[in-house]
Amino acid sequence: AQSVTQLDSQVPVFEEAPVELRCNYSSSVSVYLFWYVQYPNQGLQLLLKYLSGSTLVKGINGFEAEFNKSQTSFHLRKPSVHISDTAEYFCAVSDKGNTPLVFGKGTRLSVIA
Amino acid sequence: DTAVSQTPKYLVTQMGNDKSIKCEQNLGHDTMYWYKQDSKKFLKIMFSYNNKELIINETVPNRFSPKSPDKAHLNLHINSLELGDSAVYFCASSQQGAGNTIYFGEGSWLTVV
Numbered sequence: 076a077q078s079v080t081q082l083d084s085q086v087p088v089f090e091e092a093p094v095e096l097r098c099n100y101s102s103s104v105s106v107y108l109f110w111y112v113q114y115p116n117q118g119l120q121l122l123l124k125y126l127s128g129s130t131l132v133k134g135i136n137g138f139e140a141e142f143n144k145s146q147t148s149f150h151l152r153k154p155s156v157h158i159s160d161t162a163e164y165f166c167a168v169s170d171k172g173n174t175p176l177v178f179g180k181g182t183r184l185s186v187i188a
Numbered sequence: 189d190t191a192v193s194q195t196p197k198y199l200v201t202q203m204g205n206d207k208s209i210k211c212e213q214n215l216g217h218d219t220m221y222w223y224k225q226d227s228k229k230f231l232k233i234m235f236s237y238n239n240k241e242l243i244i245n246e247t248v249p250n251r252f253s254p255k256s257p258d259k260a261h262l263n264l265h266i267n268s269l270e271l272g273d274s275a276v277y278f279c280a281s282s283q284q285g286a287g288n289t290i291y292f293g294e295g296s297w298l299t300v301v
Contacts, residue, residue: 107287118192118278118292119231126287163229169286175221175244176290178231 077102077168079179087185088156096151096182098140098166108149109167109176110140119165125149136160161186191215192293194279200299201269208265209296211279219243220262221290222254223278231278237262238284269300 082097100106107126111119123134130142140151149166166179194211201207213220221244222234235254236244242254251267262281266273279293 109289111292113229116295118280118294120292121289124287124289165231171286174286175233175236175246181229181231183229 077104077106077170077174077177079166079168079177081164081166081179081182083182084180085183085185087187089187090158091155093154094152094156094160094184096164096166096184098149098151098179100147100149100166100168102147102168102170104170104172107169107171108140108142109169110134110138110149110151111165111167111178112136113163113165113181115162122151122164156184156186158186158188160184190293192279192281192291194277194293194296196296197294198297198299200301203269203271203300205269206265206267207269207298208263209277209279209298210261210263211293212261213279213281213291214260215281215291217281217283217291218259219282219284220256220259221280221282222262222264223280223292225276225278225295227275235262235264266298269298271300274298274300 080099088094109124110122125142133139163181169176192213219238221236237256240256256262276295282288282290
């Protein structure tokens with residue numbers, strides 16, 4: 076079975092600074108990888124996903140993530156964050172069968188003015 | 189138009205009561221889900237339906253009973269509510285297939301007192 080580890084539960088960062096949110100996964104088979112964002116009191120929405128092809132994936136709101144198979148990682152990055160990026164970020168993994176999407180425990184990104 | 193809508197958004201009820209949360213999606217998806225998010229933001233799947241058929245039923249007390257009258261609706265009924273049932277419940281939908289994006293509703297905040 077697959078699992079996801081988000082190494083940081085909270086990441087504070089100053090406005091306009093770069094940020095990286097770390098995600099590692101474990102799976103015995105090929106996987107699909109996702110990053111979702113949850114703004115306060117809202118549901119989750121997709122930031123980006125990796126299915127195949129280029130290992131660098133670009134998403135909404137200036138975020139990107141890089142799939143690294145040898146390190147089993149899918150870290151999320153943004154070169155310059157805004158106050159509005161303050162939210163909870165979830166990494167998720169799915170194998171290519173019908174098993175459900177498995178979420179990490181989330182990383183709380185707090186952008187400080 | 190809201191893609192995945194669930195009602196009520198907030199629900200406060202006493203222990204022992206029975207309550208329902210309704211969910212509807214207008215995206216034409218064939219698969220719907222219920223997820224539970226606990227106070228630590230951990231997100232875990234409870235149920236998944238494909239074309240009204242139950243396909244995923246994780247380890248959930250049988251006090252929780254989902255019902256899908258048609259592809260666009262998936263309701264969650266909870267009997268004999270307990271304090272530990274307090275959480276945010278998210279309805280979601282997607283097209284069947286591991287790489288497809290899951291779209292979430294805005295959540296139903298259940299508080300059992």
